[in-house]
Amino acid sequence: MSAHVFIAEDETSIVSLLKYNLEKEGYKVSHSENGEDALKQIKSKQPDLILMDWMLPELSGVEICKNLKKDNKFNDIPVIMLTAKGEEEDKLKAFDTGADDYVTKPFSQKELNARIKSLLRRSKPQSSSDIVEFTDLKIDRITKRVYRKDKEITLGPTEFKLLDFFIKNPKRVYSREQLLNNVWGEDIYVESRTVDVHIRRLRQAINIQNTKPLIRTVRSAGYSLES
Amino acid sequence: MSAHVFIAEDETSIVSLLKYNLEKEGYKVSHSENGEDALKQIKSKQPDLILMDWMLPELSGVEICKNLKKDNKFNDIPVIMLTAKGEEEDKLKAFDTGADDYVTKPFSQKELNARIKSLLRRSKPQSSSDIVEFTDLKIDRITKRVYRKDKEITLGPTEFKLLDFFIKNPKRVYSREQLLNNVWGEDIYVESRTVDVHIRRLRQAINIQNTKPLIRTVRSAGYSLES
DNA sequence: TTCCTCAGTTAACAAATGATTAAAAAGGGG
DNA sequence: CCCCTTTTTAATCATTTGTTAACTGAGGAA
16 A cells, blocks of 8 residues: 655646656655645545645645645645745745645755655554554554444444454464453453354454455364454 | 753754754753763653754764664654765665654754754644634634634633544544543543533534534543544 | 264343433632 | 532433353264
């Protein structure tokens, strides 16, 4: 899953240069040549990073930036301003409007790549451990939501914890004892049959459409999450 | 509550220059002149941002950086590398070790300030803008007014702070404890049930017309602001 | 193959846990 | 002292949970 970079720039030569280089780096790239359209596209596509020309027809980069930073939904998208000359005043203004970095034309592609990499690393700290996917199952520990095939599924607290535990070590078989210890807690005593009940409830919940069962029972050993 | 900037640099003249300028900007500043000590101090003081010389006695800036980025507790602290010359190779290496930005000596204090401001804004999303919108909700931190669908809504002080907090990280689920700590304050003791009461009042207040509820309750976990 | 046994599945229900709500008590300026 | 907001309390409401017991099906023994 590669990052999506949006370019807002009206000089065609620069756009194609950028596009060529960024795609070589493995990014998904889209662009727009006018400010108004750029803003619209950004809001609908929600890219992971924006390269924006300081001057743009229709709506200036500054305006777009301000607009984005106002809205919670988009103010996390890092913006790199492309400024025409190395005028310090412009740089400062760029930062003030909420740009996260700027690069002066002409720029070194190598350096730009490094800056992009840095901003992307910074803006996606959660994706490593807070959102976990396993085949067509996705669980978000921050928002406490679970999705199967991009459709949301509602789980009770215990089922959530159970799935969360399974997904940490998919394919591994856990005995009822292990599940009780890890999901319920070391010192809590409940019947081991209770696990079966919750497995069932979890199975029912994640069994959407005609998808594969996902939870395998290993006779006389326990359960596991399988693809 | 101003940000805390840590300087790891062995040239005394630069340190005092930086210190003077940063303190004038309102930052809390501390520093160390050797790598090993710097790392120790950083880990104990947990500054909000680090200015680090590329070359340092005992332990190089690169090493410190790598060390920090490895540790989950510290890898969110932005690092600005101070590189001696403008050699592109060095810049790139700086980014690779996890630095978030670099500045070449001699540097413009104005530009450095701008970069610091930018990185801090990024790592502390709350200190961002004065007017924030989330779907059809708008909150103005200056005039302390709240609007839903452009209609003004009146909230009590606590409800305002509560909503303000939620809107900083929409969709994220907060436990009652977290809400108490962040909205009421670390050292204040109130019953956790109190949160429910304020959630209720907030819900009633922002529930205008036949709009969606916006505040989700996640059983045994907490509450979150949803679109 | 057939039957038996054991382990897993399923449904139903009662108990417990957690959230909502209203109302009363307690603060805290003006 | 009065008014407004906050906090506590407690009753009520809703959902989740654990238990039980009957059911089902796999796999081994005869």
